[in-house]
Amino acid sequence: MSINIKVIESATRENRLNSITGYSGTVKDLVKKVQCGCLKNEERCFSQASNCSSGCAQGYLSRILDAAIVNHGAIGCSADVIGENTTFKWGQNIRSWEKKDVNVINTNMTEDSTVFGGRDKLREGIKEAYKRFKPKAIFVTTSCASAIIGDDIKSITDEMEKEIKIPVVPVFCEGFRSKIWASGFDAAFHAILTRIVKPPRKRRPELVNMINFNGSARDYITEILSKLGLIPQFVVPFATIEQISRMSEAAATISICGTLGGYLGNGLEQQYGVPYVKSIQPHGIAGMDNWLRGLGKTLGKEKEVEDYIDSEKRRIAPELEKIRKKLKGKRAIVGMGPSFSHNYMRVLGELGIKVIWGISWHFDQHYDHGSIPESSIALSKSEEDIPISICDVQNFEILNLLNKLKPDLYIARHPGTTIWPTKMGIPSIMISDEYSAFGYRGIIDFGHSIIDTLENNSLAESLSKRIKLPYTSWWLKQDTFKFLENEVK
Numbered sequence: 001m002s003i004n005i006k007v008i009e010s011a012t013r014e015n016r017l018n019s020i021t022g023y024s025g026t027v028k029d030l031v032k033k034v035q036c037g038c039l040k041n042e043e044r045c046f047s048q049a050s051n052c053s054s055g056c057a058q059g060y061l062s063r064i065l066d067a068a069i070v071n072h073g074a075i076g077c078s079a080d081v082i083g084e085n086t087t088f089k090w091g092q093n094i095r096s097w098e099k100k101d102v103n104v105i106n107t108n109m110t111e112d113s114t115v116f117g118g119r120d121k122l123r124e125g126i127k128e129a130y131k132r133f134k135p136k137a138i139f140v141t142t143s144c145a146s147a148i149i150g151d152d153i154k155s156i157t158d159e160m161e162k163e164i165k166i167p168v169v170p171v172f173c174e175g176f177r178s179k180i181w182a183s184g185f186d187a188a189f190h191a192i193l194t195r196i197v198k199p200p201r202k203r204r205p206e207l208v209n210m211i212n213f214n215g216s217a218r219d220y221i222t223e224i225l226s227k228l229g230l231i232p233q234f235v236v237p238f239a240t241i242e243q244i245s246r247m248s249e250a251a252a253t254i255s256i257c258g259t260l261g262g263y264l265g266n267g268l269e270q271q272y273g274v275p276y277v278k279s280i281q282p283h284g285i286a287g288m289d290n291w292l293r294g295l296g297k298t299l300g301k302e303k304e305v306e307d308y309i310d311s312e313k314r315r316i317a318p319e320l321e322k323i324r325k326k327l328k329g330k331r332a333i334v335g336m337g338p339s340f341s342h343n344y345m346r347v348l349g350e351l352g353i354k355v356i357w358g359i360s361w362h363f364d365q366h367y368d369h370g371s372i373p374e375s376s377i378a379l380s381k382s383e384e385d386i387p388i389s390i391c392d393v394q395n396f397e398i399l400n401l402l403n404k405l406k407p408d409l410y411i412a413r414h415p416g417t418t419i420w421p422t423k424m425g426i427p428s429i430m431i432s433d434e435y436s437a438f439g440y441r442g443i444i445d446f447g448h449s450i451i452d453t454l455e456n457n458s459l460a461e462s463l464s465k466r467i468k469l470p471y472t473s474w475w476l477k478q479d480t481f482k483f484l485e486n487e488v489k
């Protein structure tokens with residue numbers, strides 16, 4: 001286990017999981033290289049802007065219903081709040097709740113603070129967050145500026161905690177610590193594991209922690225788990241501090257995403273003996289089979305799980321066949337976070353679509369439980385060896401690939417990359433809901449959504465006739481991986 005809850009900071013993914021952001025090759029080659037211990041990160045001698053782990057930590061924590069965030073940094077470090085607020089409101093909308101904004105305050109570090117220290121601004125920010133939001137806990141997220149000048153965040157949060165008598169928890173997630181923004185999830189989960197989750201008051205054999213983002217499939221999951229005599233507790237967004245503090249009482253933890261859930265799931269197992277179900281993601285058919293079987297095995301519900309799988313697969317078979325016929329022969333490129341990417345590549349294959357390239361924003365060589373990501377192993381065992389690359393959303397590489405390979409479809413999970421193929425006239429889908437293609441019902445809905453996108457591409461076609469791309473024709477003709485240092489040019 002690589003999680004150390006005795007320290008106040010989580011280690012970055014590069015240090016804990018040997019994660020990389022540069023590679024080009026194939027799925028089988030990638031997994032083989034990890035197995036023989038010879039996969040190395042390929043550095044880029046040119047790169048464009050990417051994301052930041054601070055935004056990731058802050059965005060995730062800001063959706064806890066009765067917590068507040070104090071972002072100790074320059075005002076620009078809180079620019080992500082606009083997107084976080086939109087996501088928070090979307091989550092409230094699908095629950096038919098009255099809408100409110102995220103509880104986030106930025107300490108507005110300026111040149112003065114970086115010279116004379118930001119301690120007073122941080123104290124003021126924590127007091128203001130307490131006064132404005134009356135939260136049950138305050139998370140203080142760090143920034144490059146606060147880390148570089150060495151503000152002693154821990155002593156200030158300890159001091160303020162004594163004063164306001166609620167947990168005031170530092171989250172060490174400054175952007176420059178890691179090139180992998182998912183390290184921000186780990187920083188958030190580390191704060192939760194070490195300061196919010198309490199030892200169990202009692203064991204609850206019916207309760208399952210479900211780690212996810214926004215929880216649109218709550219009713220579907222509740223329905224599935226009720227057939228197994230289980231009740232899901234959706235965490236961490238849209239849960240309360242009290243609910244999160246009792247995660248240690250659950251019978252098991254499952255996650256919608258291997259990249260997201262590994263730190264908290266493994267941490268709960270390590271610290272409180274709550275088993276973490278290590279499976280491929282529940283997207284598509286093989287994913288849902290594996291996810292449910294993993295849960296069933298952990299909780300001794302194998303028979304109930306097999307009955308459910310059998311009835312659902314028989315129910316969707318005729319519709320799935322019709323969809324496959326319509327999508328047969330279509331060629332797609334996928335661009336997503338590592339676990340989503342390798343799972344959606346499999347899902348597209350289940351729909352009859354040929355994945356001609358898969359891009360992931362990073363790759364964890366192993367998870368915190370020691371295994372190579374289950375979804376990557378599963379993909380590497382399929383008959384076809386799919387070309388893949390790894391880049392932290394380097395759009396110059398992605399557009400170069402799209403221009404060369406000219407897929408029928410581009411599917412991504414980050415909006416910044418779907419804009420460009422649309423402008424190139426390529427039909428594209430942005431998966432903002434983590435439950436798209438979830439399980440047996442989801443794959444049918446997802447199949448229809450792809451058919452709709454392919455049949456109505458007039459927006460992309462129209463845009464492509466009017467828009468000039470930011471990249472020159474010189475770049476589009478170059479080797480896509482020209483700036484990856486280990487490539488032979």
Ligand code: SF4
Pocket residue numbers: 052053054055073076077078142143144145173174175176
């Ligand atoms: S990389 Fe650093 S300076 Fe930039 S937004 Fe993230 S924390 Fe702020």
